[in-house]
Amino acid sequence: MLITGLDGPFALSDEDIDGNVKDGIGVYALGHEKEGRFCILFVGRADYDLNDRLHQHVGEYEVFKFRHFTTLRDAFEKECKLYHDFAPPDNHVHPERPIGTDYRCPASGCSH
Numbered sequence: 659m660l661i662t663g664l665d666g667p668f669a670l671s672d673e674d675i676d677g678n679v680k681d682g683i684g685v686y687a688l689g690h691e692k693e694g695r696f697c698i699l700f701v702g703r704a705d706y707d708l709n710d711r712l713h714q715h716v717g718e719y720e721v722f723k724f725r726h727f728t729t730l731r732d733a734f735e736k737e738c739k740l741y742h743d744f745a746p747p748d749n750h751v752h753p754e755r756p757i758g759t760d761y762r763c764p765a766s767g768c769s770h
């Protein structure tokens with residue numbers, strides 16, 4: 659069974675976001691819970707303010723998981739790993755590298 663390595667799930671509500679998530683760099687997964695299991699429908703990354711980014715998704719999904727990171731590279735690589743491991747149905751394009759960087763996706767065989 660695949661592990662996200664993220665904290666949660668929490669309800670995707672303004673209250674639960676503010677009660678758990680700080681600003682700063684982070685990776686998140688959005689989805690719903692089915693029979694007690696978290697189903698990932700979308701993964702994303704915030705390079706500046708994870709709290710603010712999650713608020714923008716309120717109403718779109720039921721629950722979220724997240725993790726803060728101290729570097730853009732670590733966040734980008736985590737986002738890529740989630741993207742390749744879970745193939746979330748609502749992610750239609752590969753994660754973008756942080757602006758101004760030349761980071762490469764860590765997945766073997768991936769050209770991004």
Ligand SMILES: [Zn+2]
Nearest residue numbers: 763765768770
């Ligand atoms: Zn990749």
